[in-house]
Amino acid sequence: MSGDVVVVTVTYSPGPHLDRFLASLGHATERRVTVIIADNGSTDGTPEEAAERYPNVRLMYMGANLGYGSAVNRAVAAYLADPELAAAGDPDFFVVANPDVVWGPRSIDDLLAAAPRWPDAGAFGPLIRDPDGSVYPSARHQPSLVRGGMHAVVGPFWKSNPWTAAYRQERLEPSERPVGWLSGSCLLLRRQAFDAVAGFDERYFMYMEDVDLGDRLASAGWLNVYVPSAEVLHDKGHSTGRDPARNLAAHHTSTYTFLADRHSGWRQAPLRWTIRAALAARVRLVVGSSRRRLAKGRTR
Template structure:
């Protein structure tokens, strides 16, 4: 990737949140070199107790390491990485992303076509080349609760099928959507700062859903750009710490749904969500042992 000294100030700050990463972080940085033709500022936010891997990648690819001193979670760490940014665009990405050549340039070109875009997301490919549903509408009451409670225990449930089908029917169309996956997200710094970044109350999971909703409420658009393609290896955090990730996922789902359905007459929904997610969490924790 170009450095600011070589070709002027960076247009994009790329923030990668890490926790004791393996070789995937080097793959991330190496592929980023071919993703953008202009200068890119790479910031690795290290949440883990050992920064050796992040230090080595930063030294090899001209990046900077931000040490948090503790595991802040994804959103808080991304916010820390964005502090002091002067580039007009910020990328927040997982370390297990592999960029396709020109993919960041493609996202930036789309941003020019969408002046009210607060966030833009690429097509996320699984390692087998299939498409991950990374651009989704904000769920309706029945879809949101049904998907949250039954997606893992009953993958073919009608609420999850309806929820995911809304992307499947338009997976090749550049369009505005409700929210975009935080696994790889280009955010307009002005919009990110306007809404206060990620909500730090989410340790992991649902911080991207919440951000997309708040951007839309502030008048910005979330734009899905399928012509930009990246591969998400996925699951590195889950494989190392499944119990922690399962609990974090359920706490974040509960927080988001309680916040979204916070009227007094939604109390039966909140009770059902808490009870249902508690049962599902216990089931998944037993299965993960």
């Protein structure tokens, strides 16, 4: 492994998160870092400010809000097409991360150090902490029909259900190991593997694109490896808090796309109808509850 570490991040009016992201990168690696900001239509001026303040930042305008996976794909393609960037960057790996990540000491170096131990791994993910210091269950099983479906349908109402616990692997002690998929909020990706599966599936505007990527990497013979010696903090404030109802609806749309893809035969049509109906009912319940809470908060 040689060359600069190339870090791709996707912005959509990220506010102060982006500066914390960039300022903390110096703690994450001893190697030089080139940051590519794939901007999906920010209006707050922070990507432009970052490009002026940090000489290692390249700002690329997507021209519209393309969603996370599409913006990453285009930024990676543009980086590889740029002779200067392609020559300076690591030929084997690059990092994809949300702009509301704060990097822990040696977090990128620890991910890179794991790569020789797992030559068949296409993706590596760190231990992710929530702002309160708790560990976010970012290394999970693939959502099988029963496990994933029950988690999606009953998870918001029955927090301790066994399907969610199994899916999230939240009762396991953190250890370096292969998993079903890794959170897309921070990934070290092997370029050969990413190219082999044609990157992120651009049908996913937001949510489930990382689940889908992990599944397709595994189907192509690559591993997804959890590396808890690397730690980052994920503030989750970049987009999820702006319109919870819209985001919940988008999550369910992506969940249906993922499950329907994997149960696409004509004999499984009744199963797909059942999944769609169950998710639609959950959307109505959860979104309705979210909007009532927001309305109640505005009237106080």
